[in-house]
Amino acid sequence: MDRSLEMAHEFFDRPSEEKLKCTPPTSDTPVTTGYAKQPDHSPNKNEYFLMFEPASAFNVYPTSPAPFRGAVDEIYGGLLAMARLIESLMNRCLGVPEGLMEKFNDDRQWDIMTAFRYFAAAELETPDKKTGLYGHKDVNLMTLVLQDQVGGLEFQKDGEWIPITPIPHSLVVNVGDIIQVVLSNNKFKSVNHKVNSPQGRDRHSFAFAYLIGFEKMVEPLAEVMKESKEEPKFSKFRYKDYFQLRVADLFNPPANLDDAVTINHYAIPPTVAAAAAPAN
Numbered sequence: 229m230d231r232s233l234e235m236a237h238e239f240f241d242r243p244s245e246e247k248l249k250c251t252p253p254t255s256d257t258p259v260t261t262g263y264a265k266q267p268d269h270s271p272n273k274n275e276y277f278l279m280f281e282p283a284s285a286f287n288v289y290p291t292s293p294a295p296f297r298g299a300v301d302e303i304y305g306g307l308l309a310m311a312r313l314i315e316s317l318m319n320r321c322l323g324v325p326e327g328l329m330e331k332f333n334d335d336r337q338w339d340i341m342t343a344f345r346y347f348a349a350a351e352l353e354t355p356d357k358k359t360g361l362y363g364h365k366d367v368n369l370m371t372l373v374l375q376d377q378v379g380g381l382e383f384q385k386d387g388e389w390i391p392i393t394p395i396p397h398s399l400v401v402n403v404g405d406i407i408q409v410v411l412s413n414n415k416f417k418s419v420n421h422k423v424n425s426p427q428g429r430d431r432h433s434f435a436f437a438y439l440i441g442f443e444k445m446v447e448p449l450a451e452v453m454k455e456s457k458e459e460p461k462f463s464k465f466r467y468k469d470y471f472q473l474r475v476a477d478l479f480n481p482p483a484n485l486d487d488a489v490t491i492n493h494y495a496i497p498p499t500v501a502a503a504a505a506p507a508n
Contacts, residue, residue: 229397232303232343233376235296236432240275240345242292250277250290258442258471259340262288271362271481273425277343279304281336304341307372307399307436311339314370314401315438318411324451329411332449333369335441346380346423346431361423362485366404367474368437373400375433384420405491406440406467413448414461418491442468462494470494 239247250263257280265275279287282301289297312330319329346361363384375381381392381400392400405418425431440446447464473489482488 229303229374231299232374232434233432235293235299236343236434238293239277239290239296246292247290250288252286252288257286258338258468259475261286274344274346274361279341281339284337300341300343303374303434304436307341308339310399311370311372311436311438318407318416322411322452322455324455328449328451332410333440338439338442340437340439342435344433344435346425348430349425349427362481363420363422364488365418365420365490366402366437367471368404368439369406370404370438371402372436373402373433375400376431378426378429378431380424380426380431382422382424406446408491409446409462410449411452413452413456413458440467442471461496463496465494
């Protein structure tokens with residue numbers, strides 16, 4: 229953990245022209261690997277390095293600092309192992325058949341890890357201009373976050389934004405949209421969170437996005453419905469379609485962030501669900 233954050237810090241301190249060499253000429257992937265910086269018009273004030281699994285031919289690594297690749301490949305493996313463990317524990321918590329999620333989520337080639345640097349907020353900036361990453365919910369099953377000691381990560385509960393105080397050598401786990409749909413039928417809620425850029429110091433972190441196959445059809449699993457004896461609260465959709473809508477919002481945010489696409493795009497209105505339920 230320490231070495232990964234140190235290597236990320238060293239990489240982002242490199243000159244822009246050197247970092248931009250770590251960018252693929254073209255990309256046939258749902259998201260572009262390597263280095264990028266958020267456009268000036270974006271409310272998100274950060275730069276980042278993105279990678280798929282270490283064996284992926286789509287990854288583009290910097291040549292300097294030299295230990296960077298080994299450090300990020302190693303932390304990727306550790307975060308993947310932790311995500312698999314947490315997935316199995318969630319499976320057990322809901323009492324559904326053992327290994328259900330592992331069988332459903334069997335495509336690991338598109339998991340994404342991103343190293344971020346959130347730029348320090350200027351002293352005279354107003355609160356609405358200090359956003360390192362605006363409030364949102366994650367498009368995946370879960371996100372594991374490794375953060376430095378600067379702080380700035382917050383989550384929302386009952387309308388209140390609550391800071392997550394950094395604890396050395398710990399991870400923050402955010403439940404994502406797909407867990408909310410397929411494994412819990414709206415019991416486990418995807419958490420709304422954001423990053424406020426602190427004043428005077430840049431913030432560094434890693435976010436590991438535990439995804440599913442892009443062609444996978446998503447809906448509450450039949451085994452979950454059988455266990456809960458409830459009606460599905462989400463309609464079926466292709467994961468790739470939803471992912472692309474969310475990525476479009478990320479890089480070209482709507483003028484009103486309340487208009488951004490969320491998992492509720494696929495929610496079945498209660499009146500419709502009730503009408504579809506069989507009569508007793």
